Amino acid sequence: xxxxxxxxxxxxxxxxxxxxxxxxxxxKIECTNEFETFELYNGTVVNVKMDTVGGRYxxxxxxxxxxxxxxDLNILIKFTPEIPSFPNIxxxxxxxxxxxxxxxxxxxxxxxxxTERTLLSLSFDTSKNQFVTYLDxxxxxxxxxxxxxxxxxxxxxxxxxxxxxxxxDDKGILTIQGRNLYNTxxxxxxxxxxxxxxxxxxxxxxxxxxxxxxxxxxxxNNWTIEVSICGSFYKSYSYPYxxxxxxxxxxxxxxxxxxxxxxxxxxxxxxxxxxFGNKTIExxxxxxxxxxxxxxxxxxxYGSLGYDIPVTITIDGExxxxxxxxxxxxxxxxxxxxx
Numbered sequence: 555x556x557x558x559x560x561x562x563x564x565x566x567x568x569x570x571x572x573x574x575x576x577x578x579x580x581x582k583i584e585c586t587n588e589f590e591t592f593e594l595y596n597g598t599v600v601n602v603k604m605d606t607v608g609g610r611y612x613x614x615x616x617x618x619x620x621x622x623x624x625x626d627l628n629i630l631i632k633f634t635p636e637i638p639s640f641p642n643i644x645x646x647x648x649x650x651x652x653x654x655x656x657x658x659x660x661x662x663x664x665x666x667x668x669t670e671r672t673l674l675s676l677s678f679d680t681s682k683n684q685f686v687t688y689l690d691x692x693x694x695x696x697x698x699x700x701x702x703x704x705x706x707x708x709x710x711x712x713x714x715x716x717x718x719x720x721x722x723d724d725k726g727i728l729t730i731q732g733r734n735l736y737n738t739x740x741x742x743x744x745x746x747x748x749x750x751x752x753x754x755x756x757x758x759x760x761x762x763x764x765x766x767x768x769x770x771x772x773x774x775n776n777w778t779i780e781v782s783i784c785g786s787f788y789k790s791y792s793y794p795y796x797x798x799x800x801x802x803x804x805x806x807x808x809x810x811x812x813x814x815x816x817x818x819x820x821x822x823x824x825x826x827x828x829x830f831g832n833k834t835i836e837x838x839x840x841x842x843x844x845x846x847x848x849x850x851x852x853x854x855x856y857g858s859l860g861y862d863i864p865v866t867i868t869i870d871g872e873x874x875x876x877x878x879x880x881x882x883x884x885x886x887x888x889x890x891x892x893x
Contacts (some may be wrong), residue, residue: 575615580632581615594623595658596683613658623683625658634666637706640711643696644711645736645761645784647689654685667700674698691761693736693784713738713783721779721793723819724843728772728780730755731763737785740765742779772843774873775821795819797873807861808882814843815867816873828867831858837867853882 572771577587585604588611600620604611615633618624626632633656640652650839654676658664668674676795689696689816693713698706705815715732722729730738731792739854741752755764771777777793797819828835828848833856837848846867860882 571739574627576631576766583627583631585611585613587611592624592627593626593662593881594620595662595678596623596680598623618829621655622653622657624656625662625763626656626660628660632660634703635665635700637698637703640690640706640708640713643689643708645691645693645713645734646759647691649686650690651679651682651684651686660873665700665704667698668695669698671827691736710734710736710784713788715781715783715788717779718791719779721771721777723771723773723795726767726769727780728766728768728771728779729763730765733762734781735761735764736784739782741780741782742768742770743780744770744775752776774819774821780819796870797869797875799867799875804850804864806850806880806882808853810850810855813848813850813865814845815848819843820869821848824868824870826867826869827871828865830865831856831863848879 574590636655696708711734719730749811753766753768755766758766781788799817802815804811826837828837862879
């Protein structure tokens, strides 16, 4: 029994302490031999020539060419891990291989590192002799710590919007395209809505496009949209989306007709009114910002001369179209409205 106990104790001691003769003296690693043998994290055994100073041998881990595989030498000689560089980190996150110096304890277990909130899951890529980790999507600062010591101060890639976002008032959707658009938000301002609107965007998986749907976008207005990325103001965009009439067409005869006005930003929030000469005419809208239909009365109902009659429409009592003149008794009209 005593023999077995001694044998087990010897195995434990062999496991706890490396084979090198090095020890810590006066904050230096002093070794007995000019050449010391170290087993690296990947199992490779290397013979290392020590620095010679005054007939003594010293090991300088900072000059060691395989720092990325060097474990702590023993329970007393421990190294603070280093991450000298890290790949660019898009906001999508993902899997990253990186240089991780002094990555393991003297027991050859990987040292735990993480952000302020969570530990990283680490694996070892034997083909590249480097560690690999997965980062969740994010933005802004990325700081990594080992036992409350910061060993990496980095950031996710900065978001960018190279082109003006597209506002489709026919669908009520704002589309922002760019890169690294994680945590992109907007504030909507205008001249005649009661309160500002801050809708939540839908981000695609590549973080290159985010869309915002807002009912306010469906109607004409002087829109100003402030865009923020990762909590910081990025840029302000203006959209003077006021009604623009491009053309009107319809078969006008003595019996009257429905005239279709086509253009942009023509969906009213409340109502559309029209004037035909000195008469008010009824105008209706479809569920579109691109057309309005007005009913022109018969010549008999109009009760005046049927030539060069001025026609205008007004949206929500505020946005007035150009005035054009039309006449009865001509089979077909198509007008281009001058801006």
